[in-house]
Amino acid sequence: MRRKGVILLCMVLLLGSCVLTGVSAMAMSSPNLPPEQWVGKTFLFHALPADRQGDGYEIFKTGDAERGWAEDRSVWIPYAAHAYKRVRVTNVVVFPAGTDQKEYLIYMIEKDTGMKLVGRTVRSQLEGLLLEADLNQARKQFIGKKVYVKKRFLELEDKLGGDTPQTIAVKIASGVQVVGVRAGIRTDEPIQLIVLVDGQRAVLPLAYSWTNIRSSAWKQTQPWQEVLFTEDPRARMGWPQEVWDKVEAGSVDTGMTKNQVELSWGPPEDIIDDPYGSWKSVWKYGTSSLIFKGDCLISVEN
Template sequence: MKLFNLRLLLVLSLLIAFGTVGSVWAESSNATPSVNLKTEQWTGHSFTFLALPADKQAAGYEIFAVDQATQGFEGDQSVRIPYAQHVGKQVTVSEVIPYPAGPNQQEFMVYMTVNDTREKLVGRTMRGQIEGLVLTDDLTKAKQQFLGKTIYPKFRELTGMYIPGSNKNPMAVPIPIGSPVTVVDVFAGNQSQEPIWLVVSVNGEKAILPIAYSWTNIPVTSWTGTQPWQDALFSEDPRQTLGWSHNVWYQIENGNVEPGMTKGQVLLSWGKPVRSEADDSIWIYANKKINFSSDVVDTVEDVSTNQ
């Protein structure tokens, strides 16, 4: 009864803060095997605490013991749960309660229990996401799919691995786009948008390729119809499967875009545009504009000459 009253008080205080007091409803989930879980489907699922970037570890996670949650959500950082006692631990979500967070906007109070200590915690989503957590099932499946396998990253360089005890900062590891590397380890990283780190071997050096395995705990506005890890890598040799000419690969490897290239080829060469216009037929980069005709590059213009 005491725990219920604390929850009710916390939710009501949030509703009052946003100027709205209405009915509070909770939708439970039976831990379905769905890969992409919306926040209201988290009940019954396990999450793992990510590492935090070094500059955020002292402040701890923006998640609170239930009896200190009201203070925490009012901005008291001293009641955040400590980093050292929680990093790497697993929690199971016990309840998800939505609340109105503004006009046509809904957020969630997420109650969870630490699996080994039974500590009761609560976090509040922002844009449907709680920073510092990864779906445990995503981490397990990523290991099953990628560990020991050859993959083909879609980047020209990867972040080098930090060597414990070394005074040197990790250096970027150059790599031709779409070239083969071997995954030698998989673990939870320190960024919620790409929470899983694939450790790969590149010419005897270790480097990190961060991915998201599913769209779970990523704002729904970012979701697409493809699996998120596909933005970071090919699972098969693209030079064998895509059938592109040697000239196309030469342009991509040298960071060029020319008429006749497809949108997929442009994305590999230049990455995502700053913005798109005219129903996605124009892509704008920092100083270039690409005009497409039927998803094929028609012209590439210097933006500065048109201003």
């Protein structure tokens, strides 16, 4: 009887999550461009964390490329001279990088100076660049809107870059107002939403599309959906209050769906799918193993 109740609960909760997923899928999106499609596109050099600005960008003037690939850091282009500058990709050259793997040489021209540059991807990602269209689309979609965060803490804007960054607590799935969008400091999350939390300006970092994100990280949903909802999930999901109580407390229990577990504990460190096709999968969190059958959590093991 308990197992039937758990399965029924999962079906109801999954239906609620599907409603919100459908709404998100219709939201404004930016194209997910693999490197083969970068020619003619405009990127900008985003800021770097303070401890990396001295190194500059691992991108070189075309005449210095061989020295750069030989690990001569003196030919990395300097941070101060190139941060926030715009480049247009002029050519992309594919080269083999192991068995059934490939990487890319990205040739660019800096729009302000006409300087010709080249960089080499690692796992299809070229560090330091943000697709300008992503930044523009994020501004159109989010500025002035309320979003619902999937994080418990955000860094305060005026404390970024210091030795001791300060954070502010945020209730899971609570609504915050977006008052600004700007380039970020990391290629995996190259855009920062500036949001108001209890009257203070905090930063919510994200990627808007999968363009220039490691190829192994790509998913069917857009990457900004990893960190926020565009609509109030409490109104849209239809989850019972007892589920929200668990999510807000950072706990998990059998009967919860994968969406609920991930909202409570964050993305798993590893996912192991059953090779025998029984529709079971295991999510690993440190010493804890969460066993799912389909979308439903059926066991928590330590």
